Amino acid sequence: MASSHIILPKEDDVEVEGDHDSPATPARPYQAQEEAGPAGKKPALPFSATCVRISRDSYPNLRALRNASSATLHDEDAAFVKLEEGDFGYVLDDVQHLTDYLPDLPTFPNPLQDHPAYSTVKQYFVNADDTVPEKVVVQKNSPRGVHFRRAGPRQRVYFEPEDVKACIVTCGGLCPGLNTVIRELVCGLSHMYHVNDIFGIQNGYKGFYSSNYLPMTAKSVNDIHKRGGTVLGSSRGGHDTKKIVDNIQDRGINQVYIIGGDGTQKGAYEIFKEIRRRGLKVAVAGIPKTIDNDIAVIDKSFGFDTAVEEAQRAINAAHVEASSAENGIGLVKLMGRYSGFIAMYATLASRDVDCCLIPESPFYLEGEGGLLEYIDRRLKENNHMVIVVAEGAGQDLIAQSIPVADQQDASGNKLLLDVGLWLTHKIKDYCKSKKMEMTIKYIDPTYMIRAIPSNASDNVYCTLLAHSAIHGAMAGYSFTVGMVNGRHAYIPFHRVTSTRNKVRITDRMWARLLSSTNQPSFLSQKDIDAARAADKAANSKENGHGGKKQSASVLANDCRLPIHPLLQRFTEIRQMKVPAGTVSLARRYLRSSLSTIPLLNIVPCQTSRRSCMNHDPLSSYGSAAKGVGVTFFFFLLLQVLCMSLSALEQQVYHGVLISSSLMPLRFCMEKGSDDGVEAPSAASTGGVPPSASPDVDNTRTQDSDNNANETGAAAGDLEQQANQEAEAAGKAHGACGIETQAEEKPAPGTNAPWTPATSERDVAPTPQTGQRNARAAETEPDVETVTAGSGCTTPPPPAAHDSEGSDTHSADGHGSPLHGQKPPRQAGGTASTSKSRLLPFRSFSWDKKAANKPGGADGAASPERRSKAAGEDGAVEHKEKGKERRKRFWK
Numbered sequence: 104m105a106s107s108h109i110i111l112p113k114e115d116d117v118e119v120e121g122d123h124d125s126p127a128t129p130a131r132p133y134q135a136q137e138e139a140g141p142a143g144k145k146p147a148l149p150f151s152a153t154c155v156r157i158s159r160d161s162y163p164n165l166r167a168l169r170n171a172s173s174a175t176l177h178d179e180d181a182a183f184v185k186l187e188e189g190d191f192g193y194v195l196d197d198v199q200h201l202t203d204y205l206p207d208l209p210t211f212p213n214p215l216q217d218h219p220a221y222s223t224v225k226q227y228f229v230n231a232d233d234t235v236p237e238k239v240v241v242q243k244n245s246p247r248g249v250h251f252r253r254a255g256p257r258q259r260v261y262f263e264p265e266d267v268k269a270c271i272v273t274c275g276g277l278c279p280g281l282n283t284v285i286r287e288l289v290c291g292l293s294h295m296y297h298v299n300d301i302f303g304i305q306n307g308y309k310g311f312y313s314s315n316y317l318p319m320t321a322k323s324v325n326d327i328h329k330r331g332g333t334v335l336g337s338s339r340g341g342h343d344t345k346k347i348v349d350n351i352q353d354r355g356i357n358q359v360y361i362i363g364g365d366g367t368q369k370g371a372y373e374i375f376k377e378i379r380r381r382g383l384k385v386a387v388a389g390i391p392k393t394i395d396n397d398i399a400v401i402d403k404s405f406g407f408d409t410a411v412e413e414a415q416r417a418i419n420a421a422h423v424e425a426s427s428a429e430n431g432i433g434l435v436k437l438m439g440r441y442s443g444f445i446a447m448y449a450t451l452a453s454r455d456v457d458c459c460l461i462p463e464s465p466f467y468l469e470g471e472g473g474l475l476e477y478i479d480r481r482l483k484e485n486n487h488m489v490i491v492v493a494e495g496a497g498q499d500l501i502a503q504s505i506p507v508a509d510q511q512d513a514s515g516n517k518l519l520l521d522v523g524l525w526l527t528h529k530i531k532d533y534c535k536s537k538k539m540e541m542t543i544k545y546i547d548p549t550y551m552i553r554a555i556p557s558n559a560s561d562n563v564y565c566t567l568l569a570h571s572a573i574h575g576a577m578a579g580y581s582f583t584v585g586m587v588n589g590r591h592a593y594i595p596f597h598r599v600t601s602t603r604n605k606v607r608i609t610d611r612m613w614a615r616l617l618s619s620t621n622q623p624s625f626l627s628q629k630d631i632d633a634a635r636a637a638d639k640a641a642n643s644k645e646n647g648h649g650g651k652k653q654s655a656s657v658l659a660n661d662c663r664l665p666i667h668p669l670l671q672r673f674t675e676i677r678q679m680k681v682p683a684g685t686v687s688l689a690r691r692y693l694r695s696s697l698s699t700i701p702l703l704n705i706v707p708c709q710t711s712r713r714s715c716m717n718h719d720p721l722s723s724y725g726s727a728a729k730g731v732g733v734t735f736f737f738f739l740l741l742q743v744l745c746m747s748l749s750a751l752e753q754q755v756y757h758g759v760l761i762s763s764s765l766m767p768l769r770f771c772m773e774k775g776s777d778d779g780v781e782a783p784s785a786a787s788t789g790g791v792p793p794s795a796s797p798d799v800d801n802t803r804t805q806d807s808d809n810n811a812n813e814t815g816a817a818a819g820d821l822e823q824q825a826n827q828e829a830e831a832a833g834k835a836h837g838a839c840g841i842e843t844q845a846e847e848k849p850a851p852g853t854n855a856p857w858t859p860a861t862s863e864r865d866v867a868p869t870p871q872t873g874q875r876n877a878r879a880a881e882t883e884p885d886v887e888t889v890t891a892g893s894g895c896t897t898p899p900p901p902a903a904h905d906s907e908g909s910d911t912h913s914a915d916g917h918g919s920p921l922h923g924q925k926p927p928r929q930a931g932g933t934a935s936t937s938k939s940r941l942l943p944f945r946s947f948s949w950d951k952k953a954a955n956k957p958g959g960a961d962g963a964a965s966p967e968r969r970s971k972a973a974g975e976d977g978a979v980e981h982k983e984k985g986k987e988r989r990k991r992f993w994k
């Protein structure tokens with residue numbers, strides 16, 4: 104079990120959030136406090152937490168995740184990984200900071216605090232509680248563990264603007280938007296921070312030691328975003344860490360901005376490590392670039408949208424050519440060395456494509472179900488067809504028919520054989536053998552696509568990336584910057600370089616593509632069975648050895664199972680054993696499951712696009728919420744039910760949930776229902792033992808995770824009910840069963856310090872959900888656990904449901920007299936005021952239980968409610984309703 108505790112700050116330690124985009128954003132109240140603080144007090148570090156949320160040790164994936172963080176690192180590097188495990192199953196994995204190896208660095212006032220555009224930004228997060236707390240003290244081996252404080256405003260920077268000497272380098276292949284990033288780095292540094300010493304390194308990494316540095320000013324880069332390519336030049340190979348860092352040191356450079364793909368980011372990490380080894384005060388900021396969109400962790404790389412858009416022109420041309428000839432075939436090759444994202448999105452966008460081939464999805468030519476047979480059929484049906492092929496597709500097939508020695512580029516990347524040309528010949532040969540007249544036009548727009556300037560949306564994206572990089576570097580961090588679920592984040596280098604982003608053909612997007620093109624999956628049942636078996640074997644192996652890379656067969660298998668992910672989830676969940684236990688673990692399941700819901704799939708694109716464009720989560724929230732409506736509720740319900748038992752990780756980067764699950768959940772909360780996440784634990788509420796907090800307010804602030812063992816006898820009752828309900832739910836809904844087990848009760852007499860929160864703003868933060876709920880508990884009226892159907896994941900129950908046991912509990916706003924308004928606080932008592940943060944689950948099983956139990960689901964229910972719920976009619980009616988609801992749902 105997690106051992107560290109999270110100690111809440113005193114009230115006066117809690118500050119207003121700063122700009123999410125800007126770790127160095129000022130916030131005057133904090134500054135005042137900081138300045139007024141005790142002499143010699145070290146200013147708090149700018150907020151840096153990069154979190155990886157994990158669940159408990161009991162889950163195999165927990166081990167996998169924890170190991171994964173260091174699996175790809177050498178021992179020496181792993182020692183610098185800053186992992187801290189908190190009580191909520193969080194592991195914080197900080198990005199590197201200058202003070203990690205230069206502890207006594209002075210800080211300086213942030214020039215941004217006088218910037219009118221920035222100082223007005225007081226709240227940048229969707230909610231205060233979405234932030235990860237700022238770590239202020241780390242006491243290793245201390246019984247108290249790690250101390251946290253809310254991510255406060257960052258008014259200090261680690262560089263004085265006049266001392267900054269920044270350089271920018273671009274490496275690897277070209278990509279639309281490179282010039283925009285360069286421009287925005289130069290302009291951002293000079294306009295926001297008044298930095299004037301900015302240099303361009305020419306022709307990639309080797310330019311550090313083989314070319315002159317190019318002075319850059321806002322004026323000199325004014326127009327460059329209108330041109331493709333990079334004004335600095337780029338190259339592959341030539342990364343000599345020692346020489347590069349020698350030059351950085353000799354020239355007094357203290358901020359290095361490195362734009363490039365995964366190879367480049369690996370190089371950036373090497374540079375950073377050498378800088379750290381030498382103890383130089385130099386910040387290294389990586390800005391990930393690749394047209395292939397194959398960089399891990401981030402939502403997408405800049406230039407990708409532009410590439411997809413430009414690819415349309417080639418596909419249109421191919422379509423025109425093909426449809427203007429008898430048995431015409433238009434073949435378009437697009438970039439994508441290891442990942443077929445451009446091909447997939449361009450195909451989906453076009454709707455003219457009959458077949459899309461990508462590296463992740465193996466295909467074969469001859470025989471039943473093969474590509475040639477499909478071409479034959481399609482030509483007979485339609486007289487023409489368009490094929491899009493990613494350059495990395497079918498490389499194994501080509502190698503079989505044209506044996507050539509493996510060749511590599513200067514960076515060691517494998518040089519690809521031309522799949523387009525090879526396919527053209529194969530198709531021609533096939534048609535000839537069938538004596539079929541045909542015309543094939545092969546179009547290779549790859550470099551034309553890569554060389555254009557970025558489109559409007561990529562321009563905005565590039566600007567935000569550049570600005571984020573600047574803020575992070577000024578605040579003393581070294582990181583790769585990126586958008587993660589629509590939020591800008593700082594990511595440790597090793598996380599983006601340890602793996603590649605690939606099209607998952609078990610995912611919905613590929614399923615959409617298949618249904619759009621109607622192409623065969625190129626899989627035989629035998630393939631699928633073999634792949635499944637391999638997958639199973641490899642998965643169990645992986646769980647045992649956490650963090651090991653998937654074997655080739657698993658990866659292949661991954662690509663070979665076009666099973667809908669939801670179906671897969673159902674299967675997994677059905678297979679899970681469900682021991683009896685407490686609500687608490689069920690909550691954890693829910694929590695971890697919420698974190699793994701691929702909600703990006705169901706949140707309309709507009710949501711993330713908007714947050715990208717506006718960089719304003721608040722606005723994107725509102726509009727997303729309005730737009731999604733009933734469908735959204737339904738999907739969310741489905742997702743939560745399916746995923747609720749999967750114990751996986753949630754990654755949080757710089758306070759940004761990688762899982763976008765917060766969005767819909769928050770949406771629900773704003774609708775007046777529960778947000779579906781759990782409240783903070785005792786530790787998060789200041790470690791106050793529940794039994795020692797008879798005050799109802801304190802009780803309300805308890806973590807729902809700990810309700811069962813925190814609210815005395817009444818809570819025991821709740822716990823019992825919860826066990827029963829969990830079991831009942833497991834039985835009633837095989838696919839939705841909750842695996843539960845007895846939870847450890849906190850040691851009696853736990854006397855961790857506690858500071859009572861007094862107002863909504865003052866409630867001390869805890870990581871993620873904990874924070875949210877601590878605050879919610881303080882500010883929201885009591886919400887009974889019997890608020891069936893209130894969760895966003897549960898369809899609103901019929902009105903009769905309320906009459907069963909929630910007539911006084913309907914803070915959820917469903918069919919209740921209290922709908923749309925906050926119910927009054929209860930004047931005392933504890934058991935009846937336990938907050939449900941588990942509505943998707945609880946509502947499902949709890950109300951069921953409530954019908955059979957005198958007093959409904961609430962052990963301390965009012966006499967009216969008890970009589971109602973005890974009534975047989977009510978129970979029968981409730982069961983009927985439940986059945987009906989389930990029927991509707993399963994339909």
Ligand SMILES: Nc1ncnc2c1ncn2[C@@H]1O[C@H](COP(=O)(O)OP(=O)(O)OP(=O)(O)O)[C@@H](O)[C@H]1O
Nearest residue numbers: 275276339340342363364365366367369370393514
């Ligand atoms: N493991 C590594 N360690 C240090 N430097 C590296 C490493 N891999 C690549 N590099 C350097 O990074 C630079 C760019 O790498 P590469 O040619 O692979 O392009 P990339 O950054 O992956 O971009 P693209 O997506 O366009 O291929 C090269 O100068 C190369 O020497």
Ligand SMILES: O=P(O)(O)OC[C@H]1O[C@](O)(CO)[C@@H](O)[C@@H]1O
Nearest residue numbers: 276277393394395438439440512
């Ligand atoms: O620029 P080069 O060396 O021809 O490399 C081309 C490769 O670069 C990329 O554009 C980006 O990695 C790939 O799509 C492509 O395979």
